[in-house]
Amino acid sequence: MIVFRYLSRELLVTLSAVSAVLLVIIMSGRFIKYLAQAAQGMLDPGVLLMIMGYRLPGFLQLILPLGLFLGILLAYGRLYLDSEMTVLSATGMSQRRLLVYSLAPAALIAGIVGWLSLGLAPQGVAEVDRILNEQDSLTEFDTLVPGRFQTLRNGTRVTYTRELTADRTELAGVFISETNLSSATGEERGLSVLVAESGRQEVQPDGSRYLILENGYRYDGNPGQANYRAIQYDTYGVLLPKPEVSVELSAREAMPTSELFGSDNIRMQSELQWRLSLPLLVFIVTLLAVPLAKVNPRQGRFLKLLPAILLYMAYLALLIAARGSLDKGRIPPALGLWWVHGIFFAIGLMMLYWEPLRLAIDKRRAVSGGAHA
Known part of the structure; x- marks a missing residue:
């Protein structure tokens, strides 16, 4: 023993x-x-x-x-x-x-x-x-971290915010860069850049979520070319993906x-x-x-x-x-x-x-x- x-x-x-x-x-x-x-x-x-x-x-x-x-x-x-x-x-x-x-x-x-x-x-x-x-099921808004560039949507969108309130409803110093893809071929069709002084999340009655940007600019064009289009706006809405909760195992x-x-x-x-x-x-x-x-x-x-x-x-x-x-x-x-x-x-x-x-x-x-x- x-x-x-x-x-x-x-x-x-x-x-x-x-x-x-x-x-x-x-x-x-x-x-x-x-x-x-x-x-x-x-x-x-x-x-x-x-x-x-x-x-x-x-x-x-x-x-x-x-x-x-x-x-x-x-x-x-x-x-x-x-x-x-x-x-x-x-x-x-x-x-x-x-x-x-x-x-x-x-x-x-x-x-x-x-x-x-x-x-x-x-x-x-x-x-x-x-x-x-x-x-x-989380939207891009739910996973943002202040002061950090985050790659979203399989690398086609980069989002940045300088400040974000604790309840995740208000942003300040917003930057969004998104690559436009062709729906037929999936090839790149230029770049869109959004900058804004502030932003907020808004939920519609049907459940759709929008990121409302205020006092900013939108730039559209192709990198390396001089034919960029610049648009100034007071209010601009960006549709966020609608949550699709799936808990089926x-x-x-x-x-x-x-x-x-x-x-x-x-x-x-x-x-x-x-x-x-x-x-x-x-x-x-x-x-x-x-x-x-x-x-x-x-x-x-x-x-x-x-x-x-x-x-x-x-x-x-x-x-x-x-x-x-x-x-x-x-x-x-x-x-x-x-x-x-x-x-x-x-x-x-x-x-x-x-x-x-x-x-x-x-x-x-x-x-x-x-x-x-």
């Missing part, structure tokens, strides 16, 4: 450290993407942390199996390097017993991954979809797991098998990692790390490829993703029993050779 607690503690500490590092790397990349969208006025900066929080379960369900795999390699590799595992082996610690001890922390991680993949992750995706749909990743069971849709079955595969992945990578963690102290603890990572990547890549084939109907649902797990389960068993089998064969040959002599 003391050995079990010691091994579990070493494994869980290493797992936590590795998973934390991977989580920071992945979330940083995703946060930078959302931050760029917020800088362009496509997202309200106030919802960034909410989006990242709802995406967290989806990140963790993929990070934890990898963290466990690397945790076993690093933790047990250190024990082999420090000859601690040699001492344990002298007391009867075989790789099979080490695997049994490792399956207890693996069961804990599998339970967490199952909770995430079957419950929290779909709920998080649903909330992110809801937030993004609400963001799509069409993504299968956002569907509750209970709705996937019993579905005849091949894509729904593929999603269900993917969610069930993630907890199963935890046990199989444990089976793979235990024999791979055994290293010779003279060779160093990182000798098998690169091949082990490549093996894990091959496992995950084959799962993703099988999922895509299942989506397209190339693989029968009964076979689904299970054949991938079967292949790597067989690889794990082969690696676990290969050395004892080889030693038994060598011993039999030695006995046979001695008998003949």
Whole structure:
């Protein structure tokens, strides 16, 4: 029991450290993407942390199996390097017993991954979809940031305001540059620039929103040419896109797991098998990692790390490829993703029993050779 607690503690500490590092790397990349969208006025900066929080379960369900795999390699590799595992082996610690001890922390991680993949992750995706749909319904007026040029409408409009009141109803020092596109060909047909001393938002009874600009100029023309047209105005109205709120969740990743069971849709079955595969992945990578963690102290603890990572990547890549084939109907649902797990389960068993089998064969040959002599 003391050995079990010691091994579990070493494994869980290493797992936590590795998973934390991977989580920071992945979330940083995703946060930078959302931050760029917020800088362009496509997202309200106030919802960034909410989006990242709802995406967290989806990140963790993929990070934890990898963290466990690397945790076993690093933790047990250190024990082999420090000859601690040699001492344990002298007391009867075989790789099979080490695997049994490792399956207890693996069961804990599998339970967490199952909770995430079957419950929290779909709920998080649903909330992110809801937030993004609400963001799509915002007008340009709702996402303006004072003192910043913002690119809107897929880069065809640049908007700037020097000042904006807290209730977002009044602007001062307005600049709008818009590229005119041909409705037939989509080619550029010149540039329109609006400048105004002030502006305000006005909502019509039918729900249409206008940006009313006051005391300004409009310039129309083509860059590089001298035939610009300048118009001075006292009041000028700019139609803002009418909000189209859509909270319908069409993504299968956002569907509750209970709705996937019993579905005849091949894509729904593929999603269900993917969610069930993630907890199963935890046990199989444990089976793979235990024999791979055994290293010779003279060779160093990182000798098998690169091949082990490549093996894990091959496992995950084959799962993703099988999922895509299942989506397209190339693989029968009964076979689904299970054949991938079967292949790597067989690889794990082969690696676990290969050395004892080889030693038994060598011993039999030695006995046979001695008998003949």
